[in-house]
Amino acid sequence: MPQQSKAPALMELDGFQFTPWPKTARLFRDIVITEKLDGTNAAIHVSEDGRVAAQSRNRLITPEHDNYGFARWVADNAADLAYILGPGLHFGEFWGQGIARKYGQETKRFSLFNTERWYKTGDDGLDSMATRAGDTLLGIDGIIGAVPVLYSGVFDETEIRQQLYYLQVGGSKAAPGFMNPEGICIFHTQTRSVMKVTLDANDAGKWEAVA
Template identity: 75%
Template structure:
């Protein structure tokens, strides 16, 4: 008899599957919670936030637009970037915006083929304040596609804020592993905890 517990080797994912490359926007991580009853809450990277205990005004914005957000997004936890005036790079904007990370969900239509978060946002009072991060490439994993996306950002500037010539970089979502990787244009890809 043995006291050891069997631990199987995890399934090995395939690298050459689809990836979605999006612009990495330099703002602050945020999320909108919407429950099945339509109640809406906000969070930062580290905590639930309220208008009284806010993060760059995100909780206040969520509170003020709760009905629109519940209609646009529907139940779930919706992660994105809160960015614009007064946050990190600012992007030359006079206001702030929320850009969702899940681009597939943003554009996915309902059973009728017509309804999507994007469509509902366009019909709302906050159409200019909510979107998804810009998709730069969607297709098989390719180092060439990653380099192409970075070169386009470097030469053409931000796709999220056209005319802004100092974008941060890209995020690469690997669809099979459901993992996100980032590459920055400042070539500062060491983690904050790693030695320089």
């Protein structure tokens, strides 16, 4: 018995919506490699009218319901933080004394992630935080800054491996002399995405072949 052919489906467009394929980003664009700090993720909110609030990775926090004292530090320095940072949501890592790896620190520090805004290289070749407050922040030098920039330039896998090697043998750039850094973060400027590679077992064997 001959098989009956199926009638072709009618091209009915009602109820469908065109969805384009997203633009494909180019891999070989600029990246920024920074040291990944092992502390606690935190952020400072600064409103247009100068009000300040703090958050952890998962929630807004207050000095009464805090996370490693970050909300208390933000509250104590609210006016200076509003002036230095300006309106917006400012993400960073709160690290040091009593948090995760501790880095041999006797104080806690806040390092901002947005190196495009906060990092600069001076005429002397030294990197420092760019801020309207001058060289000393909040009157306590070094308490707030930016995560260390290890490389800035076109995507280069060899450079990524090299920076991991430098961290492993030379120790932390954020806390010189601390020989157990966590790893790196790679910010891809075209996709505005961040990826990480760590020196622990999660990434073991994936980066160790360094020329």
